[in-house]
Amino acid sequence: MKILPNPQKSENISGSFVLNDNSMMFCDAEFMSQAERLADLVYESCGFFLQFTDVISDAQIIFAKDAQFAREGYVIMINQGVATVTASEASGCFYAVETLRQIFCLDEKQHQIACADCYVEDFPRFEYRGLMVDIARHFFGIDALKQIVDIMSQVKLNVLHLHLTDDQGFRIQIDKYPLLNEISSVRDGSEVVRDGETIIDDIPHSGYLTKQQVKELVDYAAERNVQIVPEIDLPGHFAAALAAYPEFSCTGAVSEVRKRWAASKELLCAGNDAANTFVKDILDEICEMFPCKYVHLGNENTPKDRWCNCKLCRERMSELKIDNFDELQTYLIETFRVHLLQRGKTVICRNDGLTATSDKHIVSQVWTPVKRRSARKTQSERQIIVSLRGRLHFSRSYKRLPLKRVLRTNPFKGVRKSDRANVLGVEGAIWTQHITTEQELFYQLLPRLDALAECAWGWRGKDFVQRLQNRLARYEKLGIPFNGKYSRRAAHTDSDEHNK
Numbered sequence: 001m002k003i004l005p006n007p008q009k010s011e012n013i014s015g016s017f018v019l020n021d022n023s024m025m026f027c028d029a030e031f032m033s034q035a036e037r038l039a040d041l042v043y044e045s046c047g048f049f050l051q052f053t054d055v056i057s058d059a060q061i062i063f064a065k066d067a068q069f070a071r072e073g074y075v076i077m078i079n080q081g082v083a084t085v086t087a088s089e090a091s092g093c094f095y096a097v098e099t100l101r102q103i104f105c106l107d108e109k110q111h112q113i114a115c116a117d118c119y120v121e122d123f124p125r126f127e128y129r130g131l132m133v134d135i136a137r138h139f140f141g142i143d144a145l146k147q148i149v150d151i152m153s154q155v156k157l158n159v160l161h162l163h164l165t166d167d168q169g170f171r172i173q174i175d176k177y178p179l180l181n182e183i184s185s186v187r188d189g190s191e192v193v194r195d196g197e198t199i200i201d202d203i204p205h206s207g208y209l210t211k212q213q214v215k216e217l218v219d220y221a222a223e224r225n226v227q228i229v230p231e232i233d234l235p236g237h238f239a240a241a242l243a244a245y246p247e248f249s250c251t252g253a254v255s256e257v258r259k260r261w262a263a264s265k266e267l268l269c270a271g272n273d274a275a276n277t278f279v280k281d282i283l284d285e286i287c288e289m290f291p292c293k294y295v296h297l298g299n300e301n302t303p304k305d306r307w308c309n310c311k312l313c314r315e316r317m318s319e320l321k322i323d324n325f326d327e328l329q330t331y332l333i334e335t336f337r338v339h340l341l342q343r344g345k346t347v348i349c350r351n352d353g354l355t356a357t358s359d360k361h362i363v364s365q366v367w368t369p370v371k372r373r374s375a376r377k378t379q380s381e382r383q384i385i386v387s388l389r390g391r392l393h394f395s396r397s398y399k400r401l402p403l404k405r406v407l408r409t410n411p412f413k414g415v416r417k418s419d420r421a422n423v424l425g426v427e428g429a430i431w432t433q434h435i436t437t438e439q440e441l442f443y444q445l446l447p448r449l450d451a452l453a454e455c456a457w458g459w460r461g462k463d464f465v466q467r468l469q470n471r472l473a474r475y476e477k478l479g480i481p482f483n484g485k486y487s488r489r490a491a492h493t494d495s496d497e498h499n500k
């Protein structure tokens with residue numbers, strides 16, 4: 001069986017199974033939409049519709065509910081002429097259909113479906129299986145994002161994390177502050193390398209997601225068991241917003257949406273109550289748009305020169321009786337965390353900005369190595385999402401980050417055995433400073449996204465590259481760009497890389 005990501009358990013049984021235009025389906029009412037989805041896939045592949053029956057003994061495909069199954073888990077038993085799918089909830093059933101799509105070869109044209117009898121028992125090892133897409137540096141619209149959701153759901157990834165804001169752009173509609181869209185979503189030029197020289201071009205770049213588009217995307221993703229995690233990056237990486245509302249920065253000076261990629265020194269003022277309210281208002285609209293229980297607040301370690309020279313920030317520090325700027329950042333994030341908690345949200349932050357006093361309910365996205373003992377302690381008491389930039393940041397070239405390096409990511413590396421339950425999941429990331437087209441975006445993502453899925457689902461198997469071939473054939477058929485180096489049909493396949 002060539003199933004990707006590798007299932008927790010699978011085995012062939014002697015015997016074979018055939019599905020043709022006389023075959024019928026019996027379905028538990030709760031799973032009807034998934035059964036219909038399978039019927040559509042069979043129609044696209046074979047040109048006939050599977051009929052539904054109320055008599056279970058007449059059915060060749062059975063969808064049954066069993067409340068005992070693990071979350072998102074399922075069992076497929078194909079034996080004695082009948083394929084039985086069992087799950088406890090719709091998400092498990094969704095994934096069973098994705099597995100059947102692979103077992104039945106439904107991405108290929110055929111007259112009827114024939115396969116060997118088999119048994120698959122499967123559930124994810126990690127509940128959070130994500131991909132972050134940076135749409136702030138370069139904007140990618142709803143069509144590209146829907147296509148990413150499609151691809152993710154087929155390999156059982158379930159979180160699309162959108163990096164919506166940064167120094168170089170603010171890319172989400174906020175009604176209360178219209179200048180965030182009018183000014184902050186437009187950049188007059190970008191840093192590019194031309195003839196070996198780094199320059200700022202004068203080509204404007206703009207775009208943002210409207211509320212209507214967000215709703216469309218959230219609904220589209222929900223049908224595919226994918227949640228959208230929104231990120232408003234704070235307190236640094238916020239210069240695009242401050243370009244429109246400079247009164248919430250420390251200096252109050254008017255700046256522009258940043259054209260260079262290096263982080264701006266502009267920060268949200270931590271001592272100004274009005275600046276605090278500004279962010280809370282933005283977060284309120286974010287909460288209305290995104291039903292997901294997580295909101296990401298960025299929280300990278302950023303240059304704090306502005307805070308250092310700001311009267312209001314210094315007053316806030318003496319009021320709080322704190323003596324360093326990292327703690328001031330911790331205070332600010334805590335204010336927003338409490339605000340979001342009242343709206344039922346859990347906050348995710350990048351690990352490098354967390355301190356020993358950061359609230360333990362903040363989920364840490366570990367993207368920089370955690371070496372120091374004190375930093376490890378900060379990690380060990382909270383849930384973590386493994387997102388190491390040396391392994392899971394797909395903006396890197398394939399030379400620097402080959403497929404096998406993604407595949408061999410061990411989410412438990414450096415985590416004490418007693419802390420393993422804290423590993424909430426795994427997330428890949430694609431930063432778009434130097435990715436300007438959809439062609440480049442998908443090329444960088446695929447097939448590293450498939451390797452991410454193998455790692456995040458959690459039951460890494462043998463022969464990954466062999467199992468990958470059907471995925472590559474599908475990308476090719478749909479005209480989605482990917483790195484063809486890993487195709488077995490490619491003349492220059494680098495076989496060494498795939499040897500275990």
Ligand SMILES: [Zn+2]
Nearest residue numbers: 250269310313
């Ligand atoms: Zn300030």
